[in-house]
Amino acid sequence: LAKTTQPISMDSYEGQEVNITxxxxxxxxxxxxxxYQQFPSQGPRFIIQGYKTKVTNEVASLFIPxxxxxxxxxxxxxxxxxxxxYYCLVVLPGGYNKLIFGAGTRLAxxx
Amino acid sequence: xxxxxxxxxxSVIEKGQTVTLRCDPISGHDNLYWYRxxxxxxxxxxxxxxxxxxxxxxxxxxxRFLAERTGGTYSTLKVQPAELEDSGVYFxxxxxxxxxxxxxxxxxGTRLTVT
Numbered sequence: 001l002a003k004t005t006q007p008i009s010m011d012s013y014e015g016q017e018v019n020i021t022x023x024x025x026x027x028x029x030x031x032x033x034x035x036y037q038q039f040p041s042q043g044p045r046f047i048i049q050g051y052k053t054k055v056t057n058e059v060a061s062l063f064i065p066x067x068x069x070x071x072x073x074x075x076x077x078x079x080x081x082x083x084x085x086y087y088c089l090v091v092l093p094g095g096y097n098k099l100i101f102g103a104g105t106r107l108a109x110x111x
Numbered sequence: 112x113x114x115x116x117x118x119x120x121x122s123v124i125e126k127g128q129t130v131t132l133r134c135d136p137i138s139g140h141d142n143l144y145w146y147r148x149x150x151x152x153x154x155x156x157x158x159x160x161x162x163x164x165x166x167x168x169x170x171x172x173x174x175r176f177l178a179e180r181t182g183g184t185y186s187t188l189k190v191q192p193a194e195l196e197d198s199g200v201y202f203x204x205x206x207x208x209x210x211x212x213x214x215x216x217x218x219x220g221t222r223l224t225v226t
Contacts, residue, residue: 032212034212034214041219041220042217042219042220043115043202043204043217043218043219043220044154044202044215044217045217046214046215046216049212049214091212093212098144098156098159098167099146099156099215100156101146101153101154101155102153103153
């Protein structure tokens with residue numbers, strides 16, 4: 001599975017839009033991009049996944065350019081409760097989802 | 112629906128002792144995974160069950176770790192004897208089987224401290 005690279009940390013303020021970009025230069029044709037969120041003392045929680053173009057759900061949007069070598073997680077109007085670590089992962093669909101976690105991006109939202 | 116539950120939430124044991132961690136996956140989830148994060152490191156895969164069978168145990172660090180999933184329901188992870196470097200947070204996750212992509216649902220982990 002392709003290795004992912006994302007910023008170690010980001011800071012934002014309440015009400016702002018936050019965009020976290022992840023690079024996955026060696027992504028394979030059948031791979032999907034998935035993002036997880038982790039709060040302190042909790043396990044990671046699935047946020048969103050996509051293959052190409054744009055995916056949106058009630059929590060976030062995921063933008064994937066045509067070459068799929070990067071992706072951007074967009075969190076609209078963040079609040080203090082969005083302070084967490086965000087992981088970008090590449091997965092191969094199917095019954096087997098062995099996730100390879102990197103360090104993630106530590107997002108701090110300030111008042 | 113109830114999420115993935117792990118027990119205990121915390122465990123403090125002495126080096127050389129035995130500890131057993133338990134994970135109850137979401138009902139109906141065939142896939143069960145164990146991961147762990149040791150201090151300052153990234154979350155690492157340990158192993159994967161499909162129902163009661165071990166699909167992949169390539170991440171198990173050594174033979175002091177034994178995972179079981181009898182009957183394809185809950186799973187246990189036993190560490191015997193525990194060493195100092197086994198300290199960390201052990202996460203269990205489960206997912207549905209047979210789908211194109213099935214997100215993993217994680218428990219809140221068991222924090223293991225070996226002294």
